[in-house]
Amino acid sequence: xDALCALRNRIARIEGRRPQxxxxxxPLGIESLDRALGGGLARARLHxxxxxxxxxxxxxxxxxxxxxxxxxxxxxPLLWLRQEDAERAGGGLxxxxxxxxxxxxxxxxxxxxPDPVRLLRAAADVVRCPPVGAAVIELWQQPRALDLxxxxxxxxxxxxxxxxxxxxxxxxxxAPSAAHTRWRIASAPSTVLxxxxxxxxxxxxELLRQRGRPDGGRWRVEWDREQAAxxxxxxxxxxxxxxxxxxxxxxxxx
Amino acid sequence: xxxxxxxxxxxxxxxxxxLTLADARxxxxxxxxxxxxxxxxxxxxxxxxxxxxxxxxxVALDPPDGVTLDITGCVESFTLRTRKSVRTELVEVPSxxxxxxxxxxxxxxxxxxxxxxxxxxxxxxxxxxRLTAAGLTLRLALADTPEAAQALARFQSLPAADEAQAIRRxxxxxxxxxxxxxxxxxxxxxxxIGDLADRPPAPLAARFGEAMVDALNRLIGRADSRISPRRxxxxxxxxxxxxxxxxxxxxALAVLDDLAREAAVALEERHGGGRRFAGRLYRSxxxxxxIAIETGLPTRDPAVPARLFRERIDAxxxxxxxxxxxxxxxxxxxxxEPLAATQLRLEGGRVAEEAMAALVDRLSIRLxxxxxxxxxxxxTHIPEQQALALPAxxxxxxxxxxxxxxxxxxxxxxxxxxxxxxxxxxxSEVPDGPPLRFRWRRTVHEVARFEGPERIAGEWWRVRxxxxxxxxxxxxxxxxxxxxxxxxxxxxxxxxDTAPNRPAEPLLTRDYFRVEDVRGRRFWLFRHGLYERxxxxxxxxxxxxxx
Numbered sequence: 001x002d003a004l005c006a007l008r009n010r011i012a013r014i015e016g017r018r019p020q021x022x023x024x025x026x027p028l029g030i031e032s033l034d035r036a037l038g039g040g041l042a043r044a045r046l047h048x049x050x051x052x053x054x055x056x057x058x059x060x061x062x063x064x065x066x067x068x069x070x071x072x073x074x075x076x077p078l079l080w081l082r083q084e085d086a087e088r089a090g091g092g093l094x095x096x097x098x099x100x101x102x103x104x105x106x107x108x109x110x111x112x113x114p115d116p117v118r119l120l121r122a123a124a125d126v127v128r129c130p131p132v133g134a135a136v137i138e139l140w141q142q143p144r145a146l147d148l149x150x151x152x153x154x155x156x157x158x159x160x161x162x163x164x165x166x167x168x169x170x171x172x173x174x175a176p177s178a179a180h181t182r183w184r185i186a187s188a189p190s191t192v193l194x195x196x197x198x199x200x201x202x203x204x205x206e207l208l209r210q211r212g213r214p215d216g217g218r219w220r221v222e223w224d225r226e227q228a229a230x231x232x233x234x235x236x237x238x239x240x241x242x243x244x245x246x247x248x249x250x251x252x253x254x
Numbered sequence: 255x256x257x258x259x260x261x262x263x264x265x266x267x268x269x270x271x272x273l274t275l276a277d278a279r280x281x282x283x284x285x286x287x288x289x290x291x292x293x294x295x296x297x298x299x300x301x302x303x304x305x306x307x308x309x310x311x312x313v314a315l316d317p318p319d320g321v322t323l324d325i326t327g328c329v330e331s332f333t334l335r336t337r338k339s340v341r342t343e344l345v346e347v348p349s350x351x352x353x354x355x356x357x358x359x360x361x362x363x364x365x366x367x368x369x370x371x372x373x374x375x376x377x378x379x380x381x382x383x384r385l386t387a388a389g390l391t392l393r394l395a396l397a398d399t400p401e402a403a404q405a406l407a408r409f410q411s412l413p414a415a416d417e418a419q420a421i422r423r424x425x426x427x428x429x430x431x432x433x434x435x436x437x438x439x440x441x442x443x444x445x446x447i448g449d450l451a452d453r454p455p456a457p458l459a460a461r462f463g464e465a466m467v468d469a470l471n472r473l474i475g476r477a478d479s480r481i482s483p484r485r486x487x488x489x490x491x492x493x494x495x496x497x498x499x500x501x502x503x504x505x506a507l508a509v510l511d512d513l514a515r516e517a518a519v520a521l522e523e524r525h526g527g528g529r530r531f532a533g534r535l536y537r538s539x540x541x542x543x544x545i546a547i548e549t550g551l552p553t554r555d556p557a558v559p560a561r562l563f564r565e566r567i568d569a570x571x572x573x574x575x576x577x578x579x580x581x582x583x584x585x586x587x588x589x590x591e592p593l594a595a596t597q598l599r600l601e602g603g604r605v606a607e608e609a610m611a612a613l614v615d616r617l618s619i620r621l622x623x624x625x626x627x628x629x630x631x632x633x634t635h636i637p638e639q640q641a642l643a644l645p646a647x648x649x650x651x652x653x654x655x656x657x658x659x660x661x662x663x664x665x666x667x668x669x670x671x672x673x674x675x676x677x678x679x680x681x682s683e684v685p686d687g688p689p690l691r692f693r694w695r696r697t698v699h700e701v702a703r704f705e706g707p708e709r710i711a712g713e714w715w716r717v718r719x720x721x722x723x724x725x726x727x728x729x730x731x732x733x734x735x736x737x738x739x740x741x742x743x744x745x746x747x748x749x750x751d752t753a754p755n756r757p758a759e760p761l762l763t764r765d766y767f768r769v770e771d772v773r774g775r776r777f778w779l780f781r782h783g784l785y786e787r788x789x790x791x792x793x794x795x796x797x798x799x800x801x
Contacts, residue, residue, distance in 0.1 A: 077610055092671070099666075187774040
C-alpha cells in the first residue's frame with residue numbers, strides 16, 4: 001500500500017502536480033507508536049523534535065538521526081544543518097558516531113552556517129531540492145528568524161519536494177508552528193548489558209501534537225541498529241537476566 | 255641609514271642611491287626623506303602586475319621595480335619573430351593612491367578588432383598611457399627575450415637603430431652579475447655587451463665563469479628563455495573589451511553570462527567541462543576584481559556559472575564597486591576536465607545526482623566552501639582524527655564507510671568534543687577504575703553503569719625523538735615487564751622545534767569509559783595518562799556524548 005502511494009506521489013511530482021495529500025508513512029517498528037501515528041512517521045512533512053532539557057540535546061540529535069535513517073530510502077543524501085555555535089558548544093557531529101547508529105557518513109552533507117538567519121535560508125534551499133532524502137535542521141534556543149512563517153514555508157516546501165524535514169530544537173520551548181508532528185525527547189536509562197555495561201540507546205519520547213490526529217502518548221523506545229528499527233524498551237529498574245550463552249545470546253525481555 | 259631610491263628631481267641635483275642619508279642631508283638640507291618600505295613596494299608592484307593582466311595573461315614580476323609581459327600572440331605580427339617581451343620599468347612611484355583622471359582618447363583606436371592590438375607600437379602606447387595616467391613614471395622596452403627587454407628598460411640611455419644594436423651598446427652591468435664578476439669584466443676592458451658578444455664563448459667561460467656566458471646567451475638571444483608567469487595560464491580564456499566602460503554590476507554579469515556561453519561552446523568541442531570559472535573585472539582606472547566560482551562536478555552548462563556568479567556577488571562581504579566602470583571583462587576556465595555527453599535517464603537517477611551537486615555548489619558559494627562538509631574516513635585510531643570533514647565541493651562522490659561490528663551498542667559517541675573538555679571527578683577508583691561521580695558544566699552526574707577501560711595509546715610511531723644522540727631508553731630497549739603500549743611515554747617532540755631545552759609535552763595513554771548516569775545520559779570519558787606510570791595526577795575529560 002505504501003509503495004503504491006509512494007509511486008503515485010512520485011508520478012505526481014514528475015508531472016508537476018502537487019502530490020496527494022495523504023502522506024506516506026515510514027513505520028517506526030513499535031506497533032502502538034505506529035498506530036498512534038497512523039502507520040508511522042509521515043514522509044515529506046515537517047516534524048519538530050524538542051530536547052526535554054538542554055542536556056538531552058545529544059539524545060534528541062540521535063533520535064533525529066535514527067528517524068532520518070528510517071525515513072530515507074537507502075542511499076539518498078542526508079543533510080544536517082547546525083549552527084556554528086552548536087558545533088562548538090555541543091560537540092562536533094561525529095562521523096564514526098553516525099556510523100554506529102547505522103547511518104553511512106558518506107551520505108551525509110553537514111552544513112555549518114554562522115547564524116540562524118543564514119541557516120534558515122540554506123534550509124529553505126535544501127528542502128526545495130527533491131533528491132535530498134531528509135534534512136535535519138538543528139536550532140538552539142529561540143531564534144527570532146524562526147517564526148510561524150518560516151516554519152510554514154519549510155512545511156510547504158517539504159510537501160512539494162518530498163523531503164522529510166526534522167526540526168531539532170535544543171534549549172527551546174514549543175511555539176506555534178506548521179509542523180506535522182511535535183515530539184519531546186529525553187534520554188532514558190538503557191537496558192543493561194553484560195557486566196553492567198550501558199546498552200543500546202534508549203529514549204523517553206512524548207508525542208506532544210499531531211496534525212489531524214489525536215495527540216498524546218508516551219513511549220520508551222530503544223534503537224536497534226541491525227534491524228534499523230525502534231523497539232520497546234523495558235521499564236527502568238526491571239532486572240534483566242543475562243543469558244548464559246554469552247554476549248551473542250539476546251537478553252530476555254522483562 | 256642610506257638612500258635607497260630617489261625621485262627625478264633629486265637625481266638631477268646630483269644625489270645617487272647608496273649615499274648615506276647624513277651626506278645627502280649635508281648636500282641638500284631641505285631633503286624630504288621617507289622610510290623605505292619594501293613590503294608596500296612589493297604590494298604596489300603586485301597591483302600593477304594585476305592591472306597589466308589586461309594586455310596579456312603572461313605577466314612576471316621583476317622585483318623591486320619591474321614587470322615583464324610576454325606579448326607573444328597578443329600583437330598581430332607578420333614578421334618571423336615568434337616571441338616578444340615587453341618590459342615596463344617603473345622607476346618612480348610618487349604616490350600610492352590611484353585617483354585617476356583618465357583621458358579617454360586614443361583607446362578606442364587601439365582595439366578595433368576586439369582583443370588584438372594593431373601593432374606593438376599601439377600596445378606600447380596604450381601601456382604607457384594607462385600607467386602614466388595612474389601616476390607612474392615608466393620606462394618601456396620591447397625585445398625578443400625577457401632578459402633583453404629587462405636590460406633595455408633598465409640600462410638603455412641612447413636610442414638605437416634596431417634592437418640588436420641597442421643590446422650591443424648596453425654596459426656589462428646589464429648582465430646582472432655579481433659585483434666581483436662585473437668588476438673583473440671591466441678590468442679586462444670589456445665594457446659593453448657588444449665587446450663580449452664578439453668573443454668566442456669558451457675562453458670567456460674559462461675566465462669569467464659559466465654563469466656569465468649563460469647570462470650573455472640569454473641576453474642576446476642565443477639561448478631560449480621565458481618568463482614564469484605569476485598565474486598559470488588558463489585552459490580557456492574569453493574576454494570582452496568596451497569602448498565605453500560598463501558602470502553597472504548587472505551589465506558586467508550579463509557580459510559574464512555571454513562569455514560563459516562562448517566557453518560552453520568551446521568546452522563542448524573538446525568534450526570537456528570546467529570545475530572552476532574565474533571572472534575578472536578590469537576597472538578603467540586599473541583596479542582589478544576577481545570573482546571565482548567552483549562546482550563539484552565538471553559542467554559546461556552556461557546557466558550554472560551564470561547562477562553561481564550571482565550567488566557569489568550576493569555573498570560578497572565587500573560589494574563590487576564599479577567606480578568609473580569596467581572596460582574589460584574576462585572569463586577564464588583554468589582547467590578542462592573530461593565530460594562526455596550524457597543521456598537523461600527516464601527514472602531520473604543521473605538528474606538527481608546533478609541536482610544534488612548543484613545544491614552543494616550553490617550552498618558552498620553562498621556560505622563559503624568550508625561550511626558545507628562531507629566526511630572522509632582516516633586510517634587512525636585516535637578518535638578525533640578518524641573522520642575528516644572536508645569541503646563537499648571537493649568530494650562529489652565519497653566512498654562508503656566500513657560497517658561497525660554487529661551486536662554491539664554504539665561504541666563511539668554521536669557528538670565529539672575537539673579538544674576534549676576537562677571534568678572534575680570527585681570519586682573514582684584508583685588506579686584504573688571508572689569515575690563514580692563527576693562534575694561537568696556545573697552539574698554533578700552520578701555514574702550508574704559503565705564499560706571500560708578501552709585503552710587508546712598515542713601514536714608512538716609518529717613521535718620524533720628530540721635529541722637523536724641520546725634517545726630515551728624505552729625507544730631502544732623496552733624494559734622487561736612492559737607491554738608495547740607503554741612505549742609511548744617518551745617525549746613528544748615537535749618536528750619543527752629544534753630547541754632541546756623546551757619541555758616537551760608527554761604523549762599520554764587514554765583510558766576510555768562509556769558511562770551512563772542515573773538519568774540515562776551517556777558520556778564518553780577518559781582518564782589522561784596511566785596512573786603512576788605516566789603521571790601522578792591523571793586528569794579526566796569528557797570526549798563525547800552518546801545519543
